[in-house]
Amino acid sequence: MSEGKLLAVSDLHVAYDENRAIVEELRPDSDEDWLIVAGDVAEKFADITRTLRLLSERFAKVVWAPGNHELWTHPKDPCELRGEERYLGLVEACRELGVATPEDPYPVWQGAEGPVAVAPLLVLYDYSFLAPGAGNMEESLRIAHDAGIVCTDEYFLHPDPYPGRDAWCRARVAESERRLSALGPDMRTVLVNHFPLVRHPTLVLRHPEFAQWCGTELTADWHTRFRAVSVVYGHLHIPRVTWHDGVRFEEVSIGYPREWRPRPPRPPRPPLRRILPLPDDGGVR
DSSP: OOSSOEEEEBOOOTTSHHHHHHHHTOOOSSTTOEEEEOSOSOSSHHHHHHHHHHHHHHSSEEEEOOOTTTTOOOTTOSOOOOHHHHHHHHHHHHHHHTOBOTTSOOOEEEETTEEEEEEEOOOOOOSOSOOTTOSSHHHHHHHHHHHTOOOTHHHHOOOTTSSSHHHHHHHHHHHHHHHHHTSOTTOEEEEEOSSOSSSGGGGGOSSGGGGGGSOOGGGTTHHHHTTEEEEEEOSSOOOEEEEETTEEEEEOBOOOHHHHTTSSSSSSSOSOEEEESOOOSTTOO
């Protein structure tokens, strides 16, 4: 049984000097601590691998689920890989570092709760978190464009070889369901995805039109269906704990400096969140 902790963080955005300084200071409390990185490390391929290498040298195990920013083909990135090819390139780079990815066997955390499979996911979004007043994806995108709320993914996140991000999402959902369903019926999980697996966390967004770039309705029951003791996500830059069907959902993002800088202390909370052993705080942050 591990004497360490399963910790988590997301949305490191190390292109910002202030965020990079925070990441440089991330260290485990013991040699047995694992770290979940739930996406948005950076946009450039080299920045992503450099950061994951640093963390893999410090923590006993690093588990990475990609965010939308890792999947961008940024015009200033010397690496021009697009879409699925870029994702698989990052997977290969992670494997060289010993970092677990959504394509690898799920590492099993052995703690006081018993064995728990830590399952990093890439399921993306399919625009099914519709904008208010929309009846379908096309209407939802039009409402967002008319409101001036358009995710940068529409320009930099290419779905190749799929015809659209929604099709890539559906393919990833099917593959993730296949792998999660293959776990033993008694194996509990920590589900790790950059985007929230349920829509509820997006209801606090300042611009509700943005929710369509934040997940898919296809994962709404995964926390119960796949026996989650905790769900870890980021993307929203709203770090908090919520509960759904008795399951703890942790939003673990650092976010952009402009978001956390005005709220002292800096950052406004310790950047690493304990996932296991389960915190005994009633979900209050």
